[in-house]
Amino acid sequence: MRGRYLLLIILLVIAAWVAVSSFNNVVIEQLNDTGLVRIRVKFYIPVIERDAADKIRLESERPGMDFVKTFRWLDDRTLEIYALEKGLPKGFKTILRIEPLKTAVPGLLKGVRVYYRVKIRPFPVEVSSPVASSGPVVLSFSTPVEEEEISKYLRADFDFDLRPSYILTATGKLFKDESRWLLVPREPLRPGDKYFVKFESGESVFSGYSRWFEVAPVPKVISTYPENGRADVMPYTVLKVDFDQEMREVLIKVSRMSGDVICRGKTAEFKPHSVFLPGETYEASVEGTSVYGQKSAPYRFKFTAKPIGDSLWVEVSLKPLQKVVVYRGKKIVKTMLASGGRPGSDTETPLGYFTVKDRGVWFFSERFGQGAFYWVRIKDNYLFHSMPRDKDRNVIKEEYEKLGIPASHGCVRLKDEDAKWFYENIPEGTMVVIHD
Incomplete structure (x- = not known):
């Protein structure tokens, strides 16, 4: 029995803890027609964590909305927040989140989650212009407006269907944006012409509003x-x-x-x-x-x-799985796996058109600590050559395994047998085109 009573007491304490930690008094007051609101949060336990700037979140149900907010503590239990939606439209459901704050009770955190919506005067903001012949013409309002409020008085000098606008949210869902309505022409509008939309006089709050818009010309x-x-x-x-x-x-x-x-x-x-x-x-x-x-x-x-007869010429492709292709006229003579320069201003292989110049059997670069056989120059120190060697002319294995991807200091590497073939068969003056 004593065990049951103890368990009951523990459960009651937990329930009381949850109730106290989640209970707050929140008063939301709209101060003017621009949508400025004052939110007063009354905590029933003193709060000792006052730096709440990064813990106050305002999120609109409409994607892309932003807020201006300030806050201050009136005392250790009362937080006052001023919030205003930036620009137009306004008046969508907004959620205020205050992440849990430390209280005077050790281990007890207090947070807030509450919804509100401001009310501002509805009025048309703009009509999109220019538009495509197929539309749509976008009619934007200051705040969400129901379809019935628009369709009863809206007129235009073309036949149209009125449709809502949708925004794709970050979660992949579609949000119905009732501050933007689409006028979809039933027949294509004439490129370069002007049309108008207006609200007829009557009981509508939009009475007397009219705007011209232009249909974009056909691009040429x-x-x-x-x-x-x-x-x-x-x-x-x-x-x-x-x-x-x-x-x-x-x-x-x-x-x-x-x-x-x-x-x-x-x-x-x-x-x-x-x-x-x-x-x-x-x-x-x-x-x-x-x-x-x-x-x-x-x-x-x-x-x-450009025709070049039966002349030899060389293509170096620096696209993924890099390669060298030798042509005679329009026919492929030989295709070879290659490696161009690594990304970087000092190591990239130059792009463009070049001609084969001098050649040699062996070189070694003290700067890079590498050498190679069968080099053929196309510009300055940019060469075709074999796989890299160390000073003793031994193959550098880890470099050999990089063939086909960017790996060099700007030269074009080839397999040893391909480098020898290139050295022996590609004459001086041969055109080389390098592209990425």
């Missing part, structure tokens, strides 16, 4: 590099496409060639993954979407890689 390609029909394009050439306006995204496809597209402002670039074969003609197709969501018309241009 104004130039390309290489130009359409050009017939002397070098084997590795980055394609450039210039538009008459800033673009959000651009798709460039090239026949028989993969590559990466980079879009910056009004210019898009296509970086090919390999080289264009001499004498071959390629067709590029371009489509894009402007920053306003307006799609361009398809655009195509052709170019031909």
Whole structure:
């Protein structure tokens, strides 16, 4: 029996502890029409941890909202917080979290979790402009507004469907943002034309509001590099496409060639993954979407890689799994696994076009403590050569195992047998193109 009573007492103490630690009095008062609130938290046990700046959290249910807040202690039990949502919109449900603070009772921590929502005058803030022909036209308000309050009085000089806006949250869920409503045209709007939206006079709080907006022009390609029909394009050439306006995204496809597209402002670039074969003609197709969501018309241009007959030339690809490819004209003669320079201003392999210069059987660099056989120079101290050796001409095993990935001080490493072949078969003056 005594054991049962003891257990009951312990449970009662724990229950009382939980009740006391979680019980606070919170009073929230909105002070003005801007949404400034004063929050007074009354703790029933004195708090000794006063530095609460990093423990006060304000989070809106709408992603991307931010707050201005200040706080002060009125006494050891009363915390006063002033909070204001930055900018517009405002009026979404907000959660105030105060992480547990140390109290005068050893081991007892006090925290707060409470929700509130401010009320401000609803009014239209802006109408998006320019917009794409397909829309949507975004009508933004100062605070969440129900659909019925809008649809009854909203008019435009085009037919539209009214839809809510959604924001993707950090957790992957969709949040319905009732401060932004979308007017989706039922028929495409004419590029370059102006349209209006307005609220008819009546009982609506938005009565009399009207705004014009413009439909964005269709983006156009104004130039390309290489130009359409050009017939002397070098084997590795980055394609450039210039538009008459800033673009959000651009798709460039090239026949028989993969590559990466980079879009910056009004210019898009296509970086090919390999080289264009001499004498071959390629067709590029371009489509894009402007920053306003307006799609361009398809655009195509052709170019031909510069013919070089049956001459030998060399491609060095510094893409993952680095390699050297030797061509005769447009035919591959030999492909070799390679290693270029490590990332860094002093160790990167230079990109561009070079020609083979002098050569030698052996060298050793005191600076790097490495040497190699069968070196062939292309620029300054940048060479093709065998796998690195120590001063006694022994293979450095750990370097040999890096073949295919960036590993050198800027030279192009090859297997010993490949370096010997390169040394014996690639004559002085041969073109070398190095790309990443």
